[in-house]
Structures are given as structure tokens and as C-alpha cells.
């Protein structure tokens with residue numbers, strides 16, 4: 001879609017934040033269970049006076065509305081966007097990227113969900129307008145500042161470690177092997193830190209708030 005290249009920088013699939021979204025297998029939980037989605041095109045306003053969340057603009061390719069990215073911040077509609085980001089101007093959905101592991105899971109489970117997809121989507125669409133009625137577009141205090149992202153990344157990595165190393169094998173009846181469990185620790189610690197750092201980049205620096213602190 002067309003946008004003012006003098007005013008915005010574009011983040012497309014090859015931007016590191018987007019690549020990480022596509023390749024980190026743990027994000028399957030965010031995407032398929034929580035319905036957290038990343039649009040195919042994110043625009044960042046070239047305005048050094050604003051923090052990244054305030055500069056983030058998500059254009060709707062259907063009607064051209066330039067939405068504030070804050071509509072999909074954690075305090076607003078970050079989750080439950082399984083069918084894409086809903087445009088409250090035209091009622092269409094803004095196309096999103098897919099995590100590769102999500103795609104594999106969707107492909108393997110295709111016969112289970114394809115029959116329900118249309119009715120799920122129409123009931124989801126019906127619920128969307130009211131989710132966009134009382135949004136709070138003030139920029140929230142960023143809990144990922146300082147070392148907040150490390151804490152968040154490690155707890156996410158720990159959660160994923162438990163799920164992937166113990167819960168999933170237990171559910172599928174596989175043996176839990178000590179060696180595998182040990183190898184998984186540095187893998188999920190690294191994955192967690194990468195996730196925390198990416199979320200920090202996505203949420204941006206929020207050091208100076210409106211009170212000038």
C-alpha cells in the first residue's frame with residue numbers, strides 16, 4: 001500500500017522484530033492461544049520527540065485509515081485477534097504475519113478446524129466493534145524499561161520451558177529425558193531473552209512521559 005515515505009519508516013517481514021516473530025516457536029502460544037498478531041506492515045513515524053508506541057502506525061490496506069498502534073497495546077486489544085487486526089473504520093481485517101510453527105500446526109490440524117472456520121470468524125467479527133469503543137490510547141508506563149525486559153523474558157522462557165519440556169511430552173506420553181531437560185534450559189533462557197528484548201523494542205522507550213520526568 002502507499003504511504004508517505006518521508007514521514008514513515010516501514011517494518012515489513014524482513015525487519016528483525018518481524019523475523020523473530022516468525023521463527024521463535026514459543027510464540028505459537030501467543031499467536032494461536034492468546035490471539036496476539038503482528039501486522040504485515042507497521043509504519044514508524046519519523047518523529048524523535050515521540051516514544052516508539054506513540055510513533056507506531058498500523059495502516060488498513062482496505063480503507064487507508066492510519067491506526068495508532070496503541071489500539072493493540074496490552075491494555076487495549078493486544079489479544080484475541082485470531083483472524084487479524086480488526087479495522088474499526090471499515091470492518092475489514094488488517095492482514096498479519098504468521099509464525100512458522102503456527103502455520104505448521106494449522107496445516108497439520110487442518111481437518112479439525114476447517115469446517116468451523118467460517119462460523120468462528122463471523123462470530124468473532126460480530127464481537128469486534130464493541131472491543132474498539134472505549135480504547136485508552138494514552139501510552140502506558142513501559143514495564144520493560146531498564147531490566148524489565150530481562151525479567152519478562154526469563155519468566156516467559158521459564159513458562160515455555162515447563163510447557164515444552166515437561167507438559168507436552170507428558171501429554172503425548174513421551175519419556176522426559178534428563179539430558180533433554182538440561183539442554184532445554186539454555187535454549188529457553190536464550191529464547192526468553194530474545195523474546196523479552198524484542199518486546200522491549202516493540203514497546204519502545206518510554207523514558208520521558210508527558211509530565212517531562
Ligand SMILES: [Zn+2]
Nearest residue numbers: 060063087090
Ligand atoms: Zn479499514
